[in-house]
Amino acid sequence: MEIILQAKNISKRYGKVVALDNADLELYKDEVLGVIGDNGAGKSTLIKALCGAVQPDSGEILLDGKKVTFASPIEARNIGIETVYQNLALSPALTIADNMFLGREIHKKGVMGKVFRFLDQSGMQEIARKKLSELGLLTIQNINQQVETLSGGQRQGVAVARAATFGTKVIIMDEPTAALGVKESRRVLELISEVKSRGIPIILISHNMPHVFEVADRVHIHRLGKRLCVVNPSEYSMSDAVALMTGAKEVPTN
Amino acid sequence: MTDVSKDLKGQPKFEKEIGKKTQEHVSFEQEKPNNLKKIQSFLHGNPTMVPVIILIISVLSFGLIAGGKFFSAFNLSLIIQQVTIIGILAAAQTLIILTAGIDLSVAAIMVLASVFMGKLSVQMGLPTSFAILVGLAVGAICGAMNGLLVTKFRLPPFIVTLGSWNIFFALVIWFTGSQSIRSGDIEAAAPLLHFFGERINIYGAVFTYGAFLMIGIFVFLWVLLNKTAWGRHVYAIGDDKEAAELSGIRTDRMLVSVYTVAGIIIGIGAWVSIGRIGSVSPTSFYEGNLDSITAVVIGGTSLFGGRGTIVGTLFGALIVGVFSSGLSIAGLDVLWQRFALGCLIIIAVGIDQWIRKISN
Numbered sequence: 001m002e003i004i005l006q007a008k009n010i011s012k013r014y015g016k017v018v019a020l021d022n023a024d025l026e027l028y029k030d031e032v033l034g035v036i037g038d039n040g041a042g043k044s045t046l047i048k049a050l051c052g053a054v055q056p057d058s059g060e061i062l063l064d065g066k067k068v069t070f071a072s073p074i075e076a077r078n079i080g081i082e083t084v085y086q087n088l089a090l091s092p093a094l095t096i097a098d099n100m101f102l103g104r105e106i107h108k109k110g111v112m113g114k115v116f117r118f119l120d121q122s123g124m125q126e127i128a129r130k131k132l133s134e135l136g137l138l139t140i141q142n143i144n145q146q147v148e149t150l151s152g153g154q155r156q157g158v159a160v161a162r163a164a165t166f167g168t169k170v171i172i173m174d175e176p177t178a179a180l181g182v183k184e185s186r187r188v189l190e191l192i193s194e195v196k197s198r199g200i201p202i203i204l205i206s207h208n209m210p211h212v213f214e215v216a217d218r219v220h221i222h223r224l225g226k227r228l229c230v231v232n233p234s235e236y237s238m239s240d241a242v243a244l245m246t247g248a249k250e251v252p253t254n
Numbered sequence: 255m256t257d258v259s260k261d262l263k264g265q266p267k268f269e270k271e272i273g274k275k276t277q278e279h280v281s282f283e284q285e286k287p288n289n290l291k292k293i294q295s296f297l298h299g300n301p302t303m304v305p306v307i308i309l310i311i312s313v314l315s316f317g318l319i320a321g322g323k324f325f326s327a328f329n330l331s332l333i334i335q336q337v338t339i340i341g342i343l344a345a346a347q348t349l350i351i352l353t354a355g356i357d358l359s360v361a362a363i364m365v366l367a368s369v370f371m372g373k374l375s376v377q378m379g380l381p382t383s384f385a386i387l388v389g390l391a392v393g394a395i396c397g398a399m400n401g402l403l404v405t406k407f408r409l410p411p412f413i414v415t416l417g418s419w420n421i422f423f424a425l426v427i428w429f430t431g432s433q434s435i436r437s438g439d440i441e442a443a444a445p446l447l448h449f450f451g452e453r454i455n456i457y458g459a460v461f462t463y464g465a466f467l468m469i470g471i472f473v474f475l476w477v478l479l480n481k482t483a484w485g486r487h488v489y490a491i492g493d494d495k496e497a498a499e500l501s502g503i504r505t506d507r508m509l510v511s512v513y514t515v516a517g518i519i520i521g522i523g524a525w526v527s528i529g530r531i532g533s534v535s536p537t538s539f540y541e542g543n544l545d546s547i548t549a550v551v552i553g554g555t556s557l558f559g560g561r562g563t564i565v566g567t568l569f570g571a572l573i574v575g576v577f578s579s580g581l582s583i584a585g586l587d588v589l590w591q592r593f594a595l596g597c598l599i600i601i602a603v604g605i606d607q608w609i610r611k612i613s614n
Contacts, residue, residue, distance in 0.1 A: 012324075073500060074502045075500075077502060083500075085496070085497075085500060087492075088497070088498070089497040089500035089501060090494075090497055091489065091494050091497055091498065091501075092493060092494065092560075093488040093489060093493045093494040093560045093561065094486065094489055094490060094493065095563050098486055098490075102486065102487075102490055102498070102501040102502075102503070103498075103501035103502030103503050104312075104502060105486065116482075117482045117483065117484070118481050118482060119481055119482060119483060121481075122494070132579070146298075149298075202592040
């Protein structure tokens with residue numbers, strides 16, 4: 001299989017604290033890579049480095065085999081790496097359609113759009129509606145509903161749909177089920193499989209072992225600032241993974 | 255034996271059971287939305303309705319109290335004339351409050367700009383159109399300065415504009431030596447400054463050009479806020495600045511542009527204000543800063559940012575005008591006008607808080 005996103009020997013220090021110590025990560029095309037690790041293991045710093053929120057001190061990030069650097073999440077986004085943040089980064093008082101296109105609005109054609117910068121609101125609503133129904137999210141009937149009137153799971157759905165609309169290469173999801181109930185988590189996991197089936201690889205960071213083990217094709221275990229190992233969830237149990245994560249179990253050599 | 259399907263490594267897939275089994279035991283009886291809830295969600299979806307309702311109620315009740323005199327075409331048009339300046343200031347203020355900011359210096363900027371217009375054209379004999387352009391530029395620069403202090407130095411807008419209010423006010427007194435530029439002198443040297451004070455009479459209703467300009471500014475801002483990305487970003491920043499930033503909006507640049515646009519609108523207001531009061535007076539509109547905030551708040555815009563409409567502000571300004579006019583026609587002392595406005599502000603903010611609770 002082909003590697004789409006790769007981190008090589010990434011290091012990041014905050015004063016005396018080493019958050020990342022020559023960490024590696026590989027994401028293949030058409031897979032969901034789960035990333036787990038204890039608190040403080042450096043997994044959020046790793047993810048922040050991949051989505052542009054943190055600039056590593058050393059090491060390199062390769063996208064499609066080409067070295068990339070980004071000074072901000074916006075730059076990462078522009079080359080096709082979308083992130084669904086834990087706080088979702090939605091504007092509650094704006095509508096679903098507004099939120100999906102926030103920061104990359106489509107303008108009208110012709111003079112109205114080019115000179116007067118008018119938005120193509122019906123066009124954006126059309127695309128938003130199409131995307132949401134593609135992902136099976138059209139229980140949200142009104143695309144002009146304000147996001148704050150949606151439930152937690154629906155909001156997550158809007159954030160994922162936004163990422164899927166623009167994430168041409170990779171989608172990173174940070175704790176997508178952390179704030180959700182059992183039923184809504186289920187919906188989001190289905191959504192992850194749905195997005196994966198559309199050929200967009202996903203990096204899933206979560207504390208919820210059952211969720212990671214259910215949807216991930218491979219599980220990256222992070223420990224003490226670097227990758228400890230990558231395991232196949234069908235060969236390892238969750239307790240094995242926790243044991244590896246905490247250091248209670250040695251890394252299997254094979 | 256219950257048949258819980260097992261997944262990889264023989265772990266039971268508890269969550270997979272959702273949907274197959276009844277979920278009755280976790281659901282509560284759906285609370286039937288009562289009328290109050292319905293009103294709340296209606297107002298949440300239509301934020302402009304609050305000021306509209308207040309405006310209708312106050313017009314009707316003042317009509318009843320003050321009688322036909324209040325309802326005359328002349329009086330109603332007079333109300334619009336009287337709210338022209340506060341309306342324009344409130345329009346600028348709305349932009350800033352929507353970004354979760356506040357501008358205590360709007361009226362001070364306006365007086366400063368009008369002093370430049372008057373000084374350059376009347377006392378220094380420069381062309382009036384040039385003086386007006388300088389006045390607009392002064393408004394833009396003052397606004398941009400507030401915006402830069404808010405973004406570059408991360409100072410709270412309240413403090414920045416409290417400071418700049420005093421600075422601009424002091425500059426006005428210094429430039430003018432506390433002297434007004436008299437209406438007669440302006441008429442002789444620079445009649446163009448009085449342009450927006452010109453009146454036209456339509457069936458007994460008297461409108462100034464300034465009133466039309468005010469309406470024009472509101473229409474322009476409505477289009478800007480609702481039809482352009484810039485407008486959407488104003489709301490997004492006020493709603494959740496961090497989320498806006500992560501969505502790729504350059505929030506600092508946006509904020510400076512919002513304060514600058516507000517400054518330009520205030521500069522236009524300065525020109526209108528010369529027409530309205532005739533002279534350029536350094537001590538005029540001293541209460542304009544707070545009055546503009548009053549109009550915005552009564553118009554249903556949230557002081558916490560991200561919520562509100564420009565149309566609401568227009569109604570807010572009209573409500574203030576209706577209250578002053580109605581109460582004075584009814585023969586009440588000015589102090590009761592202020593009393594009533596004070597009550598209205600508190601009620602408006604109370605309603606806003608209540609409507610916002612819907613999301614929780």
